[in-house]
Amino acid sequence: MKGPGQRSTNALVVLILATMPFWMQYVGGYTELATQVLVMALAAMSLNFLLGFTGTLSFGHAAYFGLGGYGVAMIIKYIAPSTPLGILVGVAVGTIAAMVIGALIIKLRGVYFAMVTIAFGQVFFFIAFRWNSVTGGDDGLTNWKRQALDLGFTRVELLDHALTFYYFVLLIFLLAAACMALILRSPFGRTLLAIRENERKARFLGIPVEHHLWLSFVISCAFCSLAGTLYALLNNFIDPRALYWGQSGNFVIMAVLGGMRSFWGPLVGAAIFVVLQDFISSRTENWMSFVGLFFVLIVLFFPRGVLGMIRRRSSQ
Amino acid sequence: MSQLILFNLFNGLIVGAFYALMALGLSLILNLSGVINFAHGGFLALGAYIAYTLMPYVGFWGALLIAPFLTAFLGIIIERLLIRRLYGRDPLYSLLLTFGLAYIFEDVSRYIWGAQSVPFIVPGFLTKPLSNSLFFLTGYRVFMVVLVAIAVAALFYILNRTRLGMRIRAGTMDLETVSTLGVNVRVLRNLNFGLGIFLAGLAGVLAAGLLGLQPTIGTSLIMPSFVAIIVGGLGSLPGTLLGGLLIGVASGLTTVFFPSATEAVMYVMMGLVLLLRPRGLLGEEGRL
Numbered sequence: 001m002k003g004p005g006q007r008s009t010n011a012l013v014v015l016i017l018a019t020m021p022f023w024m025q026y027v028g029g030y031t032e033l034a035t036q037v038l039v040m041a042l043a044a045m046s047l048n049f050l051l052g053f054t055g056t057l058s059f060g061h062a063a064y065f066g067l068g069g070y071g072v073a074m075i076i077k078y079i080a081p082s083t084p085l086g087i088l089v090g091v092a093v094g095t096i097a098a099m100v101i102g103a104l105i106i107k108l109r110g111v112y113f114a115m116v117t118i119a120f121g122q123v124f125f126f127i128a129f130r131w132n133s134v135t136g137g138d139d140g141l142t143n144w145k146r147q148a149l150d151l152g153f154t155r156v157e158l159l160d161h162a163l164t165f166y167y168f169v170l171l172i173f174l175l176a177a178a179c180m181a182l183i184l185r186s187p188f189g190r191t192l193l194a195i196r197e198n199e200r201k202a203r204f205l206g207i208p209v210e211h212h213l214w215l216s217f218v219i220s221c222a223f224c225s226l227a228g229t230l231y232a233l234l235n236n237f238i239d240p241r242a243l244y245w246g247q248s249g250n251f252v253i254m255a256v257l258g259g260m261r262s263f264w265g266p267l268v269g270a271a272i273f274v275v276l277q278d279f280i281s282s283r284t285e286n287w288m289s290f291v292g293l294f295f296v297l298i299v300l301f302f303p304r305g306v307l308g309m310i311r312r313r314s315s316q
Numbered sequence: 317m318s319q320l321i322l323f324n325l326f327n328g329l330i331v332g333a334f335y336a337l338m339a340l341g342l343s344l345i346l347n348l349s350g351v352i353n354f355a356h357g358g359f360l361a362l363g364a365y366i367a368y369t370l371m372p373y374v375g376f377w378g379a380l381l382i383a384p385f386l387t388a389f390l391g392i393i394i395e396r397l398l399i400r401r402l403y404g405r406d407p408l409y410s411l412l413l414t415f416g417l418a419y420i421f422e423d424v425s426r427y428i429w430g431a432q433s434v435p436f437i438v439p440g441f442l443t444k445p446l447s448n449s450l451f452f453l454t455g456y457r458v459f460m461v462v463l464v465a466i467a468v469a470a471l472f473y474i475l476n477r478t479r480l481g482m483r484i485r486a487g488t489m490d491l492e493t494v495s496t497l498g499v500n501v502r503v504l505r506n507l508n509f510g511l512g513i514f515l516a517g518l519a520g521v522l523a524a525g526l527l528g529l530q531p532t533i534g535t536s537l538i539m540p541s542f543v544a545i546i547v548g549g550l551g552s553l554p555g556t557l558l559g560g561l562l563i564g565v566a567s568g569l570t571t572v573f574f575p576s577a578t579e580a581v582m583y584v585m586m587g588l589v590l591l592l593r594p595r596g597l598l599g600e601e602g603r604l
Contacts, residue, residue, distance in 0.1 A: 051408075057406075057411070059411065104587055104590045104591055105590065107590075108590075108594065110350075110407060111346065111352055111407045112550055114352060114411060115346075115542050115545065116546055116586075116590065118352075118539070118542055119539060120583065120586070122539045122583070123580060123583040127580060130577075130578075130579070130580075131576065246419075249412070252411075252412060256408070286423055289419065289423040289424065289427075291419055292416040292423065293416065293420060294416070295412055295413065295415055295416025296416040296420075298412070299409045299410075299412050299413040299416070300398070300401065300413070303405075303409060
């Protein structure tokens with residue numbers, strides 16, 4: 001992730017994202033869709049922190065995504081009309097849940113790890129679904145809206161200005177991406193790569209593997225719940241579907257589609273997935289079949305993802 | 317009160333029997349092929365819909381007999397065409413593939429048979445209560461528990477007494493050696509997949525008679541099956557059976573005292589098992 005090549009890639013990514021609302025309409029999109037791309041990309045990148053860089057498959061990230069969303073929605077609806085406070089609490093809730101569940105599951109590996117993450121992912125779905133009086137049950141939390149940012153010298157309206165909100169999300173997205181990149185470049189991040197490549201060897205070298213996996217899981221989930229808070233703010237709404245395992249699967253397919261082994265891969269995957277889903281679901285009721293087919297085709301013919309493919313071509 | 321508890325206990329046992337039937341199929345496939353079959357719930361729904369479609373022609377009993385075999389046949393075809401290609405690759409890919417299949421199955425069921433619940437009629441003499449004081453004890457419920465017990469007994473007979481079953485068990489422990497000894501592993505995995513799907517199809521027909529039949533019937537049963545496998549123990553089929561019954565009874569009892577925690581209780585149990593005994597109640601050592 002070093003060197004001039006990566007630096008120019010990063011600059012290109014920032015440039016594309018900064019101008020996205022202006023050309024999005026020419027590819028059939030709109031500003032909110034651009035914001036959704038960023039939100040989903042952040043979730044998929046946070047998952048890929050675990051999937052691509054630690055080599056551990058979590059199929060239950062929607063739980064933390066949804067917890068973040070419920071956190072921000074409840075704060076604004078019930079406690080204090082403040083967007084930043086809501087985001088902070090949402091991330092804290094998701095992170096704490098990840099700490100507890102992470103401690104329970106790090107002893108498992110491979111398929112079993114995946115299965116336990118799937119199963120645990122559903123706990124929060126059922127809580128949100130059943131606890132009507134607080135979470136609104138199946139209907140979700142409505143009648144709350146994202147609040148203006150009070151910066152002291154000026155107020156930034158987020159609600160009626162889709163474009164302002166886009167740049168607000170972009171700012172958070174870039175900060176989060178930078179944090180993840182820095183963590184991956186640190187000695188800790190390098191150790192995660194070592195565990196991914198050869199866990200036994202890493203253990204013999206005296207690396208506390210369980211502790212590192214736990215920390216990686218918690219970091220990944222923290223960023224995922226950050227994405228979840230932005231998702232709720234974007235829609236001014238959150239419902240149990242954000243916590244459902246279908247959502248977790250979508251995150252995984254975004255990461256795979258873009259390319260798990262590259263930092264920006266999930267962003268590419270999320271962009272393709274979100275735009276395609278928007279396109280399909282506005283045209284047919286049977287979008288589930290198309291999404292399912294999409295999964296099957298990617299797995300069979302495109303397992304390395306877009307960026308993995310490009311990289312392979314250029315190295316030949 | 318005691319009748320209410322008894323009712324929910326029995327209900328939990330029935331639901332647990334479903335979980336177990338489904339989880340046993342999942343477990344078979346997972347143990348031998350390392351594939352988490354997310355489409356298992358989809359196969360369950362298809363089994364039920366196949367039975368529903370056949371019923372006007374062959375009656376309830378004929379459908380109950382034929383539908384699981386047809387579902388298993390479908391499973392064998394899908395394993396052969398799609399899932400086989402992913403053996404030996406990162407489990408991520410088979411998980412994603414079966415996840416996509418689950419979406420397709422649900423949507424196709426909705427497209428063909430409609431999103432609404434369809435009536436699934438079981439023979440009249442099975443729906444009557446068996447006793448006046450225990451109104452919930454209908455013939456169908458008892459019949460279901462008996463049938464699940466027979467199916468499970470047959471499964472364990474196949475696994476322990478037949479050549480195919482012994483090969484499956486041996487393959488679960490060491491597939492490479494089994495292959496070296498001249499067993500065609502491709503065929504073995506194929507048949508094993510079919511066996512697992514057969515159980516899903518059977519569970520589907522039985523569940524439809526109790527819960528009614530709609531396209532999402534499978535998705536609501538698959539998560540508890542995962543929990544059953546983890547609670548019961550990784551790699552252990554008796555464990556899976558125990559896990560299924562246990563979480564079924566536990567959520568049945570929770571319904572009496574704290575209805576909104578009906579689902580949550582099984583996840584609490586899973587958390588406790590992972591905390592105290594990560595390999596599960598009857599899990600083999602060294603399978604983690």
